[in-house]
Amino acid sequence: MATFSIDRTVPLAPDEAWRRLTRWERHGDTVPLTRVTARPPGPGRRGTLVVARTGAGPLAFDDAMEVTVWQPPRGGAPGRCRLEKRGRVVRGWAEIEVRTDPGGRTRVVWREELDVRLLPALLDGVLARSGRLVFGRTVDHLLRRP
Template identity: 40%
Template structure:
């Protein structure tokens, strides 16, 4: 398992940043070759136990990224929003921890992820985690635009 983190700041208020990052319906627009096939809901509809699946494929060759919301608490009354999502697919496994908090007239968005790609470990696993960090960073920036 490899861990990476991404921190972004945005002029958006915390509630709006939260809604954008966790709007599952929007993820297919920012993740290349990926579409949600199950559970595509908005941020305010997510509850613990909510299951969603993102299919990444080129033609008939692809995989399902199976995820379940373990914890979710949107930002409220100055308190940061926090979510924990467990990835349990056969190809991508791990856990995402998202925190959205007020920051200098906008928001700070922190995405931390424990990431494993199949059984790849060592240098190949690190390379896959580095590629995932770049891809997630790009997707998060697009969601917050």
């Protein structure tokens, strides 16, 4: 299993950072050959199914995830979302946390654990670095655009 985290401090209110990060369909904007859908459509909630389809034709695969924790930030309390990855190829989990730091700024922490079927554990370090790069770019993109 490859584990990594992404940490950002942003000039947004916590609820706005949360809204941007949990617009699931936009997560594919920066990942080549990837389209993301969510069921049911609209604002997320516990039980939402998010599917990232990556690839082309017969070489495509689904990264299926279910939202198992949905706690938007409220009244100074941090927001937390957990997705359990349940695809045939990609397993693991992702957590998004949005909170106010002691200086009053909004802090976003994205943690992820990935297990890619048939990929030997020897490559976990490469997978973690790649994940940090790809998901870091996605987080930056989502937080920059309303």
